[in-house]
Amino acid sequence: MSLVITGTMAFDAVETPFGKVDRIIGGSATYAAWAASALYHNIKQVSIVGYDFPEAEFDLLAKRGVSFEGVEIKQDEKSFFWSGRYHEDMNTRDTLITDLNVLASFNPQLPESYLDCEYLMLGNLVPVVQQSVIKQLRKRPKLIIMDTMNFWMETAMDALKETMQMVDLIVLNDAEARQLTGEYSLVRAAQLIRNMGPKYVVIKKGEHGALLFYEDQIFAAPALPLEEVFDPTGAGDSFAGGFIGHIARANDISYETMKTAVIMGSAMASFCVEKFGPERMKEITPADIQTRLKQFKALSAFNEALELI
Numbered sequence: 425m426s427l428v429i430t431g432t433m434a435f436d437a438v439e440t441p442f443g444k445v446d447r448i449i450g451g452s453a454t455y456a457a458w459a460a461s462a463l464y465h466n467i468k469q470v471s472i473v474g475y476d477f478p479e480a481e482f483d484l485l486a487k488r489g490v491s492f493e494g495v496e497i498k499q500d501e502k503s504f505f506w507s508g509r510y511h512e513d514m515n516t517r518d519t520l521i522t523d524l525n526v527l528a529s530f531n532p533q534l535p536e537s538y539l540d541c542e543y544l545m546l547g548n549l550v551p552v553v554q555q556s557v558i559k560q561l562r563k564r565p566k567l568i569i570m571d572t573m574n575f576w577m578e579t580a581m582d583a584l585k586e587t588m589q590m591v592d593l594i595v596l597n598d599a600e601a602r603q604l605t606g607e608y609s610l611v612r613a614a615q616l617i618r619n620m621g622p623k624y625v626v627i628k629k630g631e632h633g634a635l636l637f638y639e640d641q642i643f644a645a646p647a648l649p650l651e652e653v654f655d656p657t658g659a660g661d662s663f664a665g666g667f668i669g670h671i672a673r674a675n676d677i678s679y680e681t682m683k684t685a686v687i688m689g690s691a692m693a694s695f696c697v698e699k700f701g702p703e704r705m706k707e708i709t710p711a712d713i714q715t716r717l718k719q720f721k722a723l724s725a726f727n728e729a730l731e732l733i
């Protein structure tokens with residue numbers, strides 16, 4: 425059994441009210457792999473990097489059960505580069521630079537050992553590349569989830585909508601859900617998104633938690649109120665990685681397991697924001713995760729016995 429994760433492995437420059445970093449490791453697949461590999465250990469990465477991406481980053485993830493046979497290294501080009509600046513509220517940000525570099529010509533050929541995966545996470549990436557990964561698989565995985573970003577809505581909306589028709593679940597943030605549908609109410613936006621293909625929709629609301637929509641049901645997860653959010657970059661990818669990592673570990677795609685997966689995703693996102701880049705994700709232990717899950721449980725546990733009449 426395996427989990428395939430696609431997305432970017434990149435360099436980021438990030439500015440937050442707490443500081444500025446010029447060139448740190450980032451990328452949607454990097455964050456997702458760190459989060460998922462805390463829970464599940466047969467992960468197969470699909471990505472592309474240039475000559476400048478450090479070998480040591482692969483080695484660290486390889487120790488956690490992530491394999492890189494499906495990662496192409498282009499010796500004559502640079503890795504994907506993204507730069508962003510967060511606003512004072514840390515929930516919103518402006519993208520300053522998106523340099524596609526190697527990503528501009530990415531056309532992955534999945535290795536034979538990837539073709540029978542049970543779980544597939546399409547991290548934030550060119551929508552036609554996301555589609556190409558699905559099409560190459562020998563059989564349909566038990567669950568396909570996708571992430572995306574405003575950048576692809578602005579540059580590749582038609583292809584993005586086609587990818588959406590091919591997946592079971594989409595994860596996106598509140599601003600992206602509103603941009604995709606033109607609808608302010610997230611409940612209505614989720615309904616419209618479900619009409620576009622995915623049976624399940626997860627809408628992340630930064631420090632206000634996340635919502636899972638399925639048929640006429642809604643599950644709400646809080647976000648852990650943190651004293652200090654250092655760098656929110658990668659929180660969405662860590663959420664998605666934690667979500668699919670939990671599902672793959674449980675090997676169960678029931679709605680009940682998905683609810684726990686939303687909490688697991690929220691826990692991983694809460695670790696991610698505690699330091700710049702994926703640094704915090706590298707440190708966390710199973711005991712840290714267990715403690716954080718208990719904090720999440722305590723956050724909204726209450727006594728139900730309320731008799732008003």
Ligand code: AMP
Pocket residue numbers: 432434435436449450451452505506522548549550573575576656657658659660661662
């Ligand atoms: P998140 O904060 O979860 O939205 O993810 C931020 C990460 O996504 C950064 O590490 C970036 O390198 C990566 N990223 C930014 N823009 C894109 C894009 N258009 N496509 C794929 N990955 C991106």
